[in-house]
Amino acid sequence: MIHDLSKILQLEPKFQEIIDTYGNPTITIRASGFIALSQLILEQQVSIASAKACYDKIENYLNGFTPQLILQTSDEELKACGVSRQKISYIKNLARSIEKNKIDLESFHSKTETEVYNELIQLKGIGKWTAQVYLMFCLQKKDVFPIGDIAVQHTMRELFQTESLEEMELHATNWKPYRSLATYLLWHHYLKKRNR
Known part of the structure; x- marks a missing residue:
């Protein structure tokens, strides 16, 4: 998934700021089943x-x-x-x-x-x-956007000035088909900013 980084950065320049500040996100992989x-x-x-x-x-x-x-x-x-x-x-x-x-x-x-x-x-x-x-x-699926996640919502408000969940979902359509990677970047920003 991390090899798609250049593609998501073309779609969303703000993600470059996250990487410049905090480095690359960690992609967690768990077993399935x-x-x-x-x-x-x-x-x-x-x-x-x-x-x-x-x-x-x-x-x-x-x-x-x-x-x-x-x-x-x-x-x-x-x-x-x-x-x-x-x-x-x-x-x-x-x-x-x-x-x-x-x-x-x-x-x-x-x-x-x-x-x-x-x-x-x-x-x-x-x-x-x-x-x-x-x-x-x-499953390492590439295009998932967990809009119900509080950290995702918080970071969307902070970085993209989106208030409602509808606005967030709409903004995230710009990141298809790499919304999972976008989510990792949003989490990365949220956690690093809070020193977690």
Whole structure:
């Protein structure tokens, strides 16, 4: 994705200012599949560290992390690993969908951003943000713009004087088909400016 940098810089000169000030953004790559999606569910509304601790507990307890193992485990056992009832239902629903072939995560690599996004948000507990983060980090899809992300909104207001989400979306159409890279640059600016 980083090799598309020159292309996005041609489309948006302001991104050059970010690179001149803070250097190139870090592109995070995560594995794809059931574990990755389950981890994203665990990360909803909590810190990455506490979600990781929770995942590690489950994996150690079950000696693995597969749809079959999750479905064989009682809600009480998962709750003892620190998972909320709501997230247990989401992860079990995902496991069931995979087991019943309602969703084929392997097929996502050859599908478009829109196709994958539409399949993912059909699943209970996977909203827009989770689907978009999965597309960006796990599948390395190039044209994803997570408008619901607070850091993205904040940086869009600051750099492009866009106020409404509609204005932001409209401005971001200028960055097609490299909106994922644009998002990494917006995050990069947001975090570096705050010394994170």
